[in-house]
Amino acid sequence: MKWMEELDGLNSVFLAVLFSFTFQGANCELVVSPAGPTVVNTLAGSTVTLAVSFSGAPDPVVAWIKENIPVGTWTIKSNSPPDIAKNSRDVLTIEKDGSLTFINVPLNFTGNYTVELTKSGLEKASTTFTLKIFENIQTVTLSTQPDVAKEGTERLTLNYSMRQGVVEQQIWYFNDRELKNNLHYLVEERSLVILRPNRSDIGRYTVLLSNPFSSVTAHKDVTVHYGPDEPIIVAQPAKPFHVAGDSLSLSCHAEGLPQPTVMWDFGGEILSDTLKGVLNLTNVMTSQGGVYTCTLLNELTEERREKAVTVSIFERPLGSPMCSVLSVNNVMLQYLCSWMRGTPQAQLSFPGLSNTSSGAGSFSLTVTASANFNKKTIICMADHPIEQNKCNITTSSPLEFIPAIRTTVDLDGKIVVTIHCISEASPEAVVSWFRGSEPVTSGTFYQISSNTTQLKIRDYNISNFLLQNYTCTCRNPLGSQIGQIQLQGPSISDSSLFPNKDGTVITLTWEVPPTSVVTGFDIQMKGPDLLNKNGNATHIKDSSNGFRTIQQKPGSARSTDIFVLDPNLTYRFRVIPKARMTDGEPSKVHRIGPGLSGPAIAGIAAGIPCSILFLLLLGGLIYLVVYCHRKKSHQTRYPVSRAVEKAKASQPDITPHNLMAGGLKSLPDYNRLQQTLSERSVSLPTFVPPPPVRVATTV
Template identity: 45%
Template sequence: MATHHDSEFCMVAYKWKYILHYLFFHSYHKGYVCDQSISPIEPVSVDALVGSDVTLAVSHTGASHPVVTWFMEGLPVVIWTISDDSSPDVSSDHSSIFKVEQNGSLTLRKVSHIYNGTYTVEMTRIGAMRVSTTFYLFVYDILKNVSLRTDPDEAIEGVRVFTFYYNTMQGEAREVQWLFNGVQLENGSHYSIDGKNLTINQPRRNDTGRYAVVLTNPFSFETQHRTITVLYGPDMPVLKVSPTKAVFVSGDSLFLSCKAEGLPPPSATWFFNGSFIQGSPGGSVNLTDVKTHQSGVYTCVLINPRTKGQLRRNLTIDIYEIPRGEPLCSVKAVSETRGLQFFCLWPGGAPEALLSFPGLNANESGVGNFNLTPSDIQRLNGKEIICKAEHPLIQTQCRVIARGPVYFLPVIFTNISQDERTTVVIHCNTEALPKAIVYWLKNGHRLENGFKYQISINTTQLFINDFNASSADLDTYTCIAINPLGNITSNATLLSPQILDSSIFLSENRTEVILKWDVPPTSVITGFDIQMKGPDLAGSSRSEFRTIRMMPSFARTTNISGLDPESAYIFRIIPEAGKTTGEQSELHRVQPGTGLNGAAIAGISAGLPCSIILLLVVLGFIYCGKPDRNPKFAISGAVEKVICQSALTDPHHFPEPKRSTALPYANARVRMATTV
């Protein structure tokens, strides 16, 4: 840096330069020209050690006593005329450093760093041309305490730059070399060398290694090393599901793993639909006995613990479940006679099954409880309609056949209350889908719910209260069954209590008889009185009929035992409907010595020529007719059939019809009648 004295010296120097230039110019033009040259004795590039003396040596030829001027970085610092006895003019700031030699060379004593630079010497002489030469002085110190640092502290893959820089506590280097794993680095797109810095542009993981800076100057040599590890990752995670399946079924077990490259190794955290789930340190999750609610998105988040860099990847798990049971098909009436609605029910499952009726409409489908209402229903009468149920795990189906009502016969039941009031129930059940609605008529007139007539909620039963078998209640009742696919009519003409046919069989020892009878299908009967004329069990004779047994309405046979084989008996059956007594059956007589009656004898005689197999069949029927005791007499085939069937009849079982109002009460003590 120039001081005040330097400026003052510069002014003086320039004055001298002007004078010299004037003298030189005029002398040249007057013809006083002589050759003059100056040259360095040593190389113009001079290296010096701090604190040493260094001479910038020159030699000159030509004019004698030239004026020598030394410039440092363009500023004059020394002026002297060679062989002049006067002292050189030296800048006061550098008087202790600069010394001009007799030949015009310049010596710098105990040189320091501040004297690094360019030195130019000019020689001028009146009548001679001006000549000059330039020296380059480099002052070096011994290199000591070299340090190598980085910015930032850690190298991370993908950052913009990572820089090495060195410092020295003493000395400067003339040459700097950067090495990576012993190989010298050059400037380029990846490595940039500038001054004291080595910059790695967008470092990669393969930049991990040993870096060195080698510093040299003419007087010393130093090397400093630094090993860096480029941190990277996590890379794109690799997700695996074991076992490898497209979908899982409820109850399965599965194993999720998440791994990725990284330095240091990244840690994995699992989330399910955004919520944290506990996993193992290795980045895996074990799911056992999975359920459908565990279907969803599983996310693995990988984090580099040093760089805090993270990466996430999603994995979708589908867990399916078959709907329970089987699909159910049904059909209902939209209105009484106008339309049908087909239903296919198979709810649940994951995902829900897709339901459709291809035979009705190939373009419509649904899930859970799917229904379809076709427009043209008459073509569907008796046609099988299939519902296709399609689930990713199974495909199945159900079927339904819609039918109009088919022909049926009314069924008649009767019961009697404690106050001897009779109720007749007529059942009109027909096979139809959807179930038919029944309308009731009496002599062509529509019946409605009331005190006398009550219709069940499902319309299939008509209750006739306070029935009088001797009044106008004995009439023709009509039921009309209707559904959207058709209708059918059936009549039931109620009859007074009657016996259609009856017979009697006498045991071989003449102590027991079997009575059998039948009634018309629509005869209203609440019970039977079994009457006998003859001696009673005590042996006293009776001349009038007396009731010895009361049978329920469903009875068609009875056994009477304890008879006197030497006495005569007459039996008859009286049907009843509440307080109304019907016509008696024919009279059946049993007299001493008659043995088996003609029918029994004919049956036995017909069986004698038959094979042993047929006889065994007859004996089997005989055995079937002995539920509680073993009578010691033969029974004909007809009697056997009656006994076998009556053994299956429960006199206390009476179906309870549905009704809209209260019906007459009946209990086990009241006689009940049923006619089919």
């Protein structure tokens, strides 16, 4: 039909216009370049311009950014003024060609500035400038830290200060010799550091400060003080120990400038009866035995050194007796007792084990283990001429325990599963390991710790860890305990999602079965991109309508925070447990957001104009059908003869009334109106409505 051919022609024109707009500008390229130097030096308070030129498209959008922070935007030739950051409006302005001008520029505007030009349909173009703002250098002084230079300290620092100025270069000199960074000198910002200063560092230090607009020098004379050196202590007479009633002297001295003073300390008390560092002790008693400390002080540098000497005069052992128990061949118990030092040594014994055995200083006694020793306390008696003391030890068989596992990945990329079996016992339990019924020994695949409490399993393939029963037996001479564990693949036992009150941040938590081998987690999301801090969508590479990984967490993690979410959109989250490259079953999917997701809303919005267009086309088609039908119904009808009408009346009229489109009936038959009542006594035809027309809208 002709109208359908015209409709096809209009569709062709529409598609041609659409393709023309789609590919317009495909061969254009937006280019921006500096119209001057990219490194610009200027004095504070002056006016300077970062000049640019561009080509490739008219009236692009210009955005100036300082250190990733936008400071101004403007569309070339736009009637609206440039949008300048609030804290920069008194300084910055964007020129008609997109250049950035600084008016009475302050020092804090030093930095890197990037200009980005954008135009719809074209790739972004950008270039970067470095702006350095200086002040003239004035009134420079040098100081040292600390104030007094001391030999042997970690460092001596010369700092410079100035009334004003910005320094671009500093050069340090020692006695007119330029200093460079080495093991002894370190040039830092605003300072020179002398590492481990000594006597040879005494002299004049000079600093030269400069920038493109000024240059200044300053000097400082430095003196390094030293001492005291290592103290020397001499005891007269020299004996390993002294007996009560003896007399002795202790002398202490050391080199230093100025000469250090000497002070003796005994038991935290300063001894005043000394002369030039010599301490005289006469008619000593046992209570005077112990540690004597000599302290030498340089009163100028406040540097001090200490050295101690022990004077033994029948002193008691230090501290208290110590008791312990060891396993011998896993069938014997070895009890140990010690109370070291002291003169004479203490006598030690275990009365509960033997009435005849004893030892001096350190003593041990071995007995055969039996059930009678389980949870039995044994006492060690310590006898000394000055004091009697004791200690005790309680033996016990291993207690019940639960094996624990920890999963990591080593430097070779292997999965490392560490099984811990620790049971409280005295003496300490020895652990033996089995896989199934076979004993486990250290090798490439298995490693047992030196104390046998840990078993490390190393492999690349997670399948080699699974479906294996591991048994650890903790044993000492008094008994044993067994623990079993069967490793399982990466899995998550439970997970939860907790949003904040605004719906912009969520906390995702999860739990892992205690025997699951997990080295990490992938946090996955389905839905629109997350927002950045400025409220813009953060595009994630390879994003799709399915789940995508947005975070990766180590195997020890059990929660994570995700932000920033749009509370008006719908997101779905899940956690994938991983054992190196093997993924476990994902956690349940957690949904947050309103009823309709962002894509669904977008689909509805896109479907509305399509539905309207479809209804318009359908209405035009119905109108055309009605028009053709009406044209046929309006043909001229003539009255028929009475005889013919009577002949027709003898037959029942079974033809239904025709309804025209739009609900209009056809014109009445005037020949039938002239019939008699008997001739029109046939039953009226039944009205059959036309079938309904359904219109479907696809969303």
